[in-house]
Amino acid sequence: MTPRADPLTIEVVDLIGTVVARYHEEYEHAAAEHSLTGTQARVLHLLSVGPQPMRKIAQCLKCEPSNVTGIVDRLESRGLVERRPDPADRRIKLAAATTEGARTAEALRTSLNFAREPLGRLTVAERALLKQLLQQMLGVAPERAE
Structure with missing residues (x-):
């Protein structure tokens, strides 16, 4: 169950x-x-x-x-x-x-304005965190900073 x-x-x-x-x-x-x-x-x-x-x-x-x-x-x-x-x-x-x-x-x-406009209301740090969380959910390795 x-x-x-x-x-x-x-x-x-x-x-x-x-x-x-x-x-x-x-x-x-x-x-x-x-x-x-x-x-x-x-x-x-x-x-x-x-x-x-x-x-x-x-x-x-x-x-x-x-x-x-x-x-x-x-x-x-x-x-x-x-x-x-x-x-x-x-x-x-x-x-x-x-x-x-x-x-x-x-x-x-x-x-594609739908994604850009709501994301624009988030700070850079919030967008970076969202990206990291989505990558984690999808099992995608995060990009490395050069």
């Missing part, structure tokens, strides 16, 4: 759910302003970080590689993505953002 969550944990989970829902709503709106679906925008963001094989994109999206093929096809037809051979294994095709695709991904990222 799973132990019941305490009231504070339940409240925090509800607040996280609200933040996630508002983020997705704004992300979909920002994507639509670029004539993209939310999923297309997410793929474009992944590819703006660097070229990716279709299987890896599918893993990130938690979907079948065949779904990714259609998404990449639509992005490619708009000149936002291109396919290229993997230098390490020429049998594998990588999807990569074009210059225009990278520009669009950056414009999308910077247009």
Whole structure:
């Protein structure tokens, strides 16, 4: 039997759910302003970080590689993505953002006011603590200060 969550944990989970829902709503709106679906925008963001094989994109999206093929096809037809051979294994095709695709991904990222405005009400120390706590929750190693 799973132990019941305490009231504070339940409240925090509800607040996280609200933040996630508002983020997705704004992300979909920002994507639509670029004539993209939310999923297309997410793929474009992944590819703006660097070229990716279709299987890896599918893993990130938690979907079948065949779904990714259609998404990449639509992005490619708009000149936002291109396919290229993997230098390490020429049998594998990588999807990569074009210059225009990278520009669009950056414009999308910077247009997300929902997260920026509420975070702006926090001090630098509070934002740093929030970042650290989120990294801890996700099991992500904190960045080291150089």
